[in-house]
Amino acid sequence: MKKKTVPAIRSMKDEHRKIVMVTAYDAATARMIDEAGVDIVLVGDSLGNVVQGLPNTLPVTIEDMIYHTRIVSRGIENAHLSADMPFMSYQASKEEALRNAGRLVKEAGAESVKLEINEDYVDTVYAINKSGIPVMGHIGLCPQSVLEMGGYKVQGRGKKEAGRLLGLAKAIEGAGAFSLVLESIPRSLAEEITDSISIPTIGIGAGPGCDGQVLVINDLLGLSPEPTPKFVKKYAELREIVGKSTRAFIEEVRSGAFPSEEHSYD
Numbered sequence: 001m002k003k004k005t006v007p008a009i010r011s012m013k014d015e016h017r018k019i020v021m022v023t024a025y026d027a028a029t030a031r032m033i034d035e036a037g038v039d040i041v042l043v044g045d046s047l048g049n050v051v052q053g054l055p056n057t058l059p060v061t062i063e064d065m066i067y068h069t070r071i072v073s074r075g076i077e078n079a080h081l082s083a084d085m086p087f088m089s090y091q092a093s094k095e096e097a098l099r100n101a102g103r104l105v106k107e108a109g110a111e112s113v114k115l116e117i118n119e120d121y122v123d124t125v126y127a128i129n130k131s132g133i134p135v136m137g138h139i140g141l142c143p144q145s146v147l148e149m150g151g152y153k154v155q156g157r158g159k160k161e162a163g164r165l166l167g168l169a170k171a172i173e174g175a176g177a178f179s180l181v182l183e184s185i186p187r188s189l190a191e192e193i194t195d196s197i198s199i200p201t202i203g204i205g206a207g208p209g210c211d212g213q214v215l216v217i218n219d220l221l222g223l224s225p226e227p228t229p230k231f232v233k234k235y236a237e238l239r240e241i242v243g244k245s246t247r248a249f250i251e252e253v254r255s256g257a258f259p260s261e262e263h264s265y266d
């Protein structure tokens with residue numbers, strides 16, 4: 001398989017080939033999903049919830065993102081590696097945004113950065129992209145805005161809000177982003193945005209009309225505690241398997257059945 005570059009990902013839209021993106025937070029998982037053939041590995045700031053046990057992504061720092069992106073990069077050969085810019089790593093000023101985007105590339109090996117964007121940060125997308133760092137936008141439900149939204153709710157319902165998101169998507173395309181994540185918006189709006197811009201859309205909770213789909217690895221593998229959002233499809237039940245295997249180990253250690261001859265040295 002060939003390395004997935006930004007131009008290669010962009011051209012997948014024109015060729016009507018669906019883009020597959022999955023999150024990873026460590027080298028071992030990154031290696032498995034890279035070998036399975038995903039197009040993009042995203043080091044999401046969802047690591048706050050998934051790895052750090054936090055209630056939301058707000059406390060995740062740029063140092064956390066650099067650490068996890070660096071270790072994920074060691075597991076990747078073919079997939080494109082994108083890293084989230086965490087809350088308050090790009091909001092204070094364009095200069096700070098550029099410095100932090102640069103750190104993710106220079107110190108951690110990211111090949112693009114992802115930003116949750118509203119109208120105030122379109123210029124930041126332009127500035128980062130102009131510096132030579134590809135940008136993936138993220139609109140709709142933006143988890144970094146959880147305090148403002150008052151929870152994790154479907155976005156873009158109603159004509160006015162749908163129009164705003166469509167305009168924002170076009171502005172992000174105009175600012176030079178190479179792709180756009182659409183999270184938790186009605187499928188009809190996701191289709192309209194996808195048809196209206198030339199860069200690929202990657203949906204999560206945005207229906208089948210997007211140019212690609214993304215899931216958090218822990219959700220995909222059935223490792224996340226219930227309840228998971230409606231858009232999650234579990235392709236395995238690893239939480240159950242981890243519990244069952246650990247209980248079997250506990251029982252065998254306590255009964256003396258483990259280690260047996262087979263697992264002991266002479």
Ligand code: KIV
Nearest residue numbers: 023044045046181214
């Ligand atoms: O942080 C994350 O994992 C994300 C994806 C769910 C798109 O932003």
